[in-house]
Amino acid sequence: MATEDSPDKFEDVVNRRNFMRIAGVTGTAMLAGCGDGETDTDTGTENGGTENGGTENGGTENGGTENGGTENGGETDVQDVTVKSVAARSMDLLDWNAQYAGWPNIWGRWLVYERxxxxNMVENEWIPRLIEDWSIDGTTVTINIRDPHNYADGDPVTAEDIKVNTVMNLATGAAFADVFESFNEPDEKTLEIETNKEVNPSILEFTILSQLQQAKMAEPYDxxxxxxxxxxxxxVSSDIQGREPQEPDFVSGIFGQQSKDxxxxxxxxxxEHPDAGNVNFERYRFPTYSGNQSKWEAMIGDSVDTVMSIFTPSNIRTQLADHWQEYNFPGYWGVGYVFNFDEDVAPHLSQRxxxxxxxxxxxxxxxxxAAGAQVKEAFPTPAAISANVQDEWIDVGGQFSAMQGGAEKAAEIMQDAGYEKNGNGNWAMDGETVTFQVVVPSSWSDWVTATQAVVPQLQDAGFDAEINRVNNINTVVSNGDFKMAARPWSPGNARSSFPYFPLNWVFGRAYNNAHSYPGGEEGNEIEVPAMDGDGTMSVNVQQRLSDLSTATGDEVGEIVEELAWVSHQDIPYLPVINKREQSFISTRRLSAPENDEPAGNVKWPPFYAPRIGKMQWQGE
Structure with a gap:
């Protein structure tokens, strides 16, 4: 019973290299956001951060002492005990390659590889970790590595290591990989990155800062x-993503692997970790659970202490003991529906x-x-900007209407476009009925539930629609073999708090423009009604995305509004649900941060809180 945030099988469990062949480098890299991948990169000067990242925006000079931990770890009595958690899927699918974005990677990578x-997903602020501060000055990015910070073998993490790790990210499809020009290491703990043009500081931070330090300038990464x-x-990207290490290459995080079977x-x-003094338990165990039902049973029976991420509906939540602390924070992704613009495949849905x-x-x-209101919210308006930040960028409910007129408004639009109801009460044109399936991943139970609510609404409005649950939706969508499919409306993770990333996603980057959106091609202009209501306007979407990538100041908001308008009018993707994450810590044997603390609003509390002394063993 897997869900959007905890799939227990990798869709149809495609072979790695076959998956990369289907999706391509861009497709696999952007999928990282859909399965808690690590290429999400966050915040920016227009969205609540500071120009330099630095320590003004939620962090501390020493990389994480604000929440009750000690600077550089300190000393604590370590108990010879094991904290029990759950694994995402069966072990035969799991390995330690965080560079592979197709999802069969280990949840524990958040502990083993340092961020x-x-x-902070609520405040949209950075908390420094391995990189204790950074600055962006024109085309120069300077990052300073926390000192000391060593690997588990005692070797220091150096600028050379950050360089090689960053290059692995660029090789596997990171956004704006082509703007990275050169690297310079003034000293062992300082790395300077030169870009070939000035890029919006938010985008550079998103591209660089939330990597995990998996690589080192040593075999095989050198x-x-x-x-x-x-x-x-x-x-080379296939060789990087195709690796399936059964133990971490280099442990930079606060835990390393003891065993795996x-x-x-x-x-x-x-x-060796500088915050090791904040961790007072020796081991963290992750056994396989066959699905959400078994995870819920483990939580209800108190046989586990933490769960990183699991969709937990209210009827299950009420069965949990009071000592379970739940954390909810924006996921910046959720259920959306992508339309195929190929007129041969979708002659009707390709029409605006x-x-x-x-x-x-x-x-x-x-x-x-229907899908679970406790941890989901409806999009205020169907523009491709996260519901959490729409009000910061566009006139929600005013110029950007909700577009929720129901079957009556749908009928008006269809009739104006020349459609008529046939004898079955379905919309048709020239004898051809508007017939389509809404494809949804069968293993994501709450997405199936959402789509089960969508299809009857479409039928009531005169569309000959039906649900089609498939096990291989990545293959279906990547091959363009669909008319309407349930897919994430953004690349997900914190980067999607900044409008560039979801806009870029819906306008063509998703699955290598598998939905054949005309605006996804360079040079194509999309004509939509003018924003002022007078006539039409033509927008070269790709050019404006490029402009946004280098814009600063007021120009950022102007471009975002223009592109959001195109997404609102043309609807390449229909965003429906904005999800909130669910993460759990049991206080039966552990301490836990409060919900409103920074440690409760990050990905993920059970993995970040130990670093700062906010999740410690308290005994049976």
């Missing part, structure tokens, strides 16, 4: 670095009036109620 910086960065060799993996405290009629026919509030 460059942590992002060779991969040479081949990609120095020799410009083709195919067919049933579980066990992590052990890394005493039909998409607009569908938008009016789907009552988003009712879908949220």
């Amino acid at each position: 460059y910086a942590q992002y 060779e991969l670095y040479q081949r990609y960065w120095e020799d410009n060799e083709d195919g 067919s049933e579980q993996y066990i992590l052990e405290r890394n005493p 009036p039909v998409r607009q009629a569908i938008t009016h026919a789907i009552n988003r509030e009712e879908v949220v109620t």
